[in-house]
Structure formats: C-alpha cells, structure tokens
Amino acid sequence: MSDQLRAPDAPAAEGLAAPYDALLLLSFGGPEGPDDVVPFLENVTRGRGIPRERLKEVGQHYFGFGGVSPINGQNRELLAALRKDFADAGLDLPVYWGNRNWAPYLTDVMREMVRDGRRRIAVLATSAYASYSGCRQYRENLADALATLAEEGLELPRVDKLRHYFNHPGFVRPMIDGVLASLAALPEDVRDGAHLAFTTHSIPTAAADTSGPVEEHTGGGEGGAYVRQHLDVARVIADAVEAETGTARPWQLVYQSRSGAPHIPWLEPDISDHLEALHGEGAPAVVMVPIGFVSDHMEVLYDLDTEATAKAAELGLPVARSATVGADPRFAAAVRELVLERAARERGERPAECWLGTLGQSHDLCAVGCCPARAPRPAAAGADSPYA
Ligand SMILES: CC1=C(CCC(=O)O)c2cc3nc(cc4[nH]c(cc5[nH]c(cc1n2)c(C)c5CCC(=O)O)c(CCC(=O)O)c4C)C(CCC(=O)O)=C3C
Numbered sequence: 001m002s003d004q005l006r007a008p009d010a011p012a013a014e015g016l017a018a019p020y021d022a023l024l025l026l027s028f029g030g031p032e033g034p035d036d037v038v039p040f041l042e043n044v045t046r047g048r049g050i051p052r053e054r055l056k057e058v059g060q061h062y063f064g065f066g067g068v069s070p071i072n073g074q075n076r077e078l079l080a081a082l083r084k085d086f087a088d089a090g091l092d093l094p095v096y097w098g099n100r101n102w103a104p105y106l107t108d109v110m111r112e113m114v115r116d117g118r119r120r121i122a123v124l125a126t127s128a129y130a131s132y133s134g135c136r137q138y139r140e141n142l143a144d145a146l147a148t149l150a151e152e153g154l155e156l157p158r159v160d161k162l163r164h165y166f167n168h169p170g171f172v173r174p175m176i177d178g179v180l181a182s183l184a185a186l187p188e189d190v191r192d193g194a195h196l197a198f199t200t201h202s203i204p205t206a207a208a209d210t211s212g213p214v215e216e217h218t219g220g221g222e223g224g225a226y227v228r229q230h231l232d233v234a235r236v237i238a239d240a241v242e243a244e245t246g247t248a249r250p251w252q253l254v255y256q257s258r259s260g261a262p263h264i265p266w267l268e269p270d271i272s273d274h275l276e277a278l279h280g281e282g283a284p285a286v287v288m289v290p291i292g293f294v295s296d297h298m299e300v301l302y303d304l305d306t307e308a309t310a311k312a313a314e315l316g317l318p319v320a321r322s323a324t325v326g327a328d329p330r331f332a333a334a335v336r337e338l339v340l341e342r343a344a345r346e347r348g349e350r351p352a353e354c355w356l357g358t359l360g361q362s363h364d365l366c367a368v369g370c371c372p373a374r375a376p377r378p379a380a381a382g383a384d385s386p387y388a
C-alpha cells in the first residue's frame with residue numbers, strides 16, 4: 001500500500017511498532033445473558049456437526065451461570081491491561097477487540113478500524129497453540145471479515161497474525177506461579193505427593209495430527225504440533241515447579257471439553273477419567289493446570305471447577321485448579337513484546353528470539369497446509385491468503 005493511497009486523515013504508523021498502526025485482540029466471544037445463550041451456541045456450532053444433546057447440555061452450563069460467560073469480561077480486563085502496559089512503555093498503538101462468535105463482532109470492529117484509518121493491523125488471538133480451532137479458524141474469520149469490507153467498497157487493511165505464544169515466558173511464568181500457589185493451598189500432608197494434571201481442550205485426533213505446519217503432521221494419533229506444543233509447556237512448568245519446591249511430581253497432559261459425536265476419536269484421557277485413575281493408583285492430591293486456555297472462561301469454570309472438581313469430591317481426592325494468565329501484567333508485556341518483535345522483523349531487522357522449552361520460536365506466517373480445515377475456505381494472514 002503506497003502512502004498516496006492512504007486516507008488523508010489516516011494516522012501514520014510511526015515509531016516503535018511501525019509498520020503496525022493498530023493491534024486487534026481477537027477472541028472467541030461469549031453470551032452476556034440468558035437470551036444470548038442459544039444464538040451464541042448457534043454461532044459457534046454452525047456447520048460443525050455437534051450433536052443436539054451436547055448443545056443442550058452445554059447450554060445448561062451457561063444457564064447455570066446466569067447465561068453469562070466470563071470470557072468477555074476477561075477480554076475487557078486484558079484490553080485494559082494492554083492499554084496500560086503500552087502507555088507505561090511509551091508505545092502509542094491503539095488496541096481494538098473483536099470476537100468470532102459474539103459482540104463486539106470481528107467484522108464490525110474491522111470496519112471501525114478501517115474508518116479510523118488503520119492500514120496495517122497486528123492480530124493477537126486468545127489461543128496460544130497451533131490447531132484448526134485455535135489458529136486457522138481465526139484466520140478464516142479474518143478472511144470473512146475482509147470479504148465483507150471489500151463488498152462494502154472499503155479499502156482493505158493488511159492483517160498479520162502474531163506468532164503462537166505458548167512458549168513465551170510471559171505466558172508460561174504466570175502459570176508456574178499459579179501452580180505454586182495451588183500447591184500451597186492444598187493441605188500440607190498431601191502437598192508433596194500431589195500430581196500435576198495439565199489440561200487442554202480435546203480436539204479430534206485427526207485435527208491434532210494435522211495441526212501445525214505439514215512437516216509436523218503425524219499419522220498415527222500422536223497429536224501433531226498441538227500435542228507437542230502442550231507437552232513442551234507442561235514439561236517447562238513441571239521442571240520449574242520441581243526446581244522451586246525441591247520435589248519432583250508425576251505429571252501428565254490430559255484433555256477436557258470434548259464435544260463431537262462419540263464415534264469420532266478425540267484426544268484422551270478426559271480429566272475426570274484421569275482423576276479417577278490417579279485416585280485408583282493412590283495419588284494423594286492433584287493440581288489441575290489449564291495450560292490450553294488464556295483466561296478462566298466457561299471451559300475452565302464449568303469443566304474443571306464444577307464437573308471435574310465434583311468428580312474429585314466424590315472420590316475424596318483433594319484437588320486445586322491453578323490460574324490461567326488472564327490479564328496478568330506479565331502477559332500484557334509479552335503481547336507488547338510480540339508486537340514489537342514482529343514489527344522489527346517486518347522492517348527487515350532480526351530481534352532476539354524469546355521462548356522457553358525445546359521447540360523454538362513459532363513461525364510468523366502459517367505455511368500452506370498448516371492446520372487444514374475439513375472443507376477448505378479462504379484464510380487471511382497466512383501463505384495461502386488471498387489478501388495482501
Ligand atoms: C482448541 C479449542 C479451544 C482453545 C483455543 C481457543 O481458545 O480458541 C477452544 C476454546 C473455546 N471454546 C469455547 C466454547 C465452545 N467450544 C465449542 C466447541 C468446540 N471447541 C473446540 C476447540 C477449542 N475450543 C472444538 C474442536 C469444538 C467442536 C466444534 C468445532 O469443531 O468447532 C462449543 C460448542 C459446544 C460444545 O460442544 O462444547 C462451545 C460453546 C470457548 C468460550 C468459553 C466461554 O464461553 O467462556 C472457548 C474460549
């Protein structure tokens with residue numbers, strides 16, 4: 001995009017974040033009252049083949065909390081934390097927020113951004129790992145929004161999705177502190193023997209196997225980049241907790257929130273089955289560590305704090321659930337660093353890498369074939385994007 005084509009009142013992208021002139025926080029969205037629940041679930045599941053029974057059940061999870069998902073409030077807090085962090089760091093970059101499944105809708109926010117003169121947008125998705133649901137689907141949502149703006153005759157901005165941040169210290173360190181706090185909250189006599197159960201969203205094994213770039217796909221249910229990335233984070237946290245407490249604890253990656261038809265294989269074991277197995281083996285206590293999620297939204301509040309915790313109570317197994325990063329100032333600072341390092345690379349510089357674990361820094365641009373959809377659709381901000 002040349003300067004001449006920029007609207008005359010458009011703010012120029014100057015300074016630290018250049019070429020970016022805005023950050024878009026892109027999230028899932030959730031209902032904010034009982035009347036929102038059914039239309040929200042329709043948005044989420046359109047064309048996704050979720051059994052009706054499962055939808056009724058999930059609707060009940062939301063109604064049990066007054067029809068309000070905590071996710072929008074948590075994104076508002078993150079937005080405020082990002083604005084504060086940017087201001088404190090002298091970074092003059094406006095931050096917007098839009099969702100896939102509920103207001104404020106992505107398309108409306110992108111339209112507002114274009115009207116505000118934003119031409120080059122960095123996008124942070126509230127999903128830290130590679131997978132269709134956590135990466136490509138957001139890229140498809142960006143493409144849909146751009147297509148709508150093009151139909152409306154608006155000049156399209158360029159959108160760049162920031163790299164996966166599962167192994168960024170600003171994402172991992174708050175979770176390490178969370179595990180230490182949960183251990184401290186357990187009764188003293190079971191603390192040293194407590195197991196760690198790292199949890200994430202179950203996805204179909206076929207989706208897991210094809211997550212990440214093509215060369216990281218696996219054939220036999222090993223789980224591709226999705227499982228590998230989670231295992232790497234789990235190991236970093238388990239090692240740090242051992243270093244801090246002087247006690248090595250058994251740990252495992254397990255899954256939650258399965259939703260598809262029963263005959264389709266999804267990643268297992270489920271957290272509740274895992275708690276039962278650990279109890280059977282004589283584990284004295286378990287800390288559930290939801291590394292797959294960025295905030296304490298409904299999947300955490302219901303599936304872990306309600307369902308799995310009830311299962312543990314029934315077993316007489318002491319459990320604690322550790323915190324997600326939410327609006328932790330270290331996570332807000334990490335987002336700033338992600339924007340600035342990407343901006344530097346876009347300017348042709350080579351900023352220092354920043355990651356923990358063994359997998360290295362994730363790619364900036366999803367390659368062709370990364371996290372493929374069952375039915376191919378246009379996706380923005382990747383090598384196969386039909387947009388600039
Ligand atoms: C990998 C992953 C993440 C983590 C990455 C990320 O954060 O993006 C995630 C997050 C979330 N999932 C959420 C809610 C739902 N997910 C559903 C359904 C599904 N999720 C899937 C995967 C993921 N989901 C999949 C493979 C399905 C099956 C349908 C399909 O193939 O698309 C359904 C339908 C009903 C059901 O069956 O559960 C609901 C209501 C909320 C909002 C919570 C709130 O309201 O607080 C959040 C943050």
Ligand SMILES: [Fe+2]
Binds near residue numbers: 131136366371
């Ligand atoms: Fe991807």
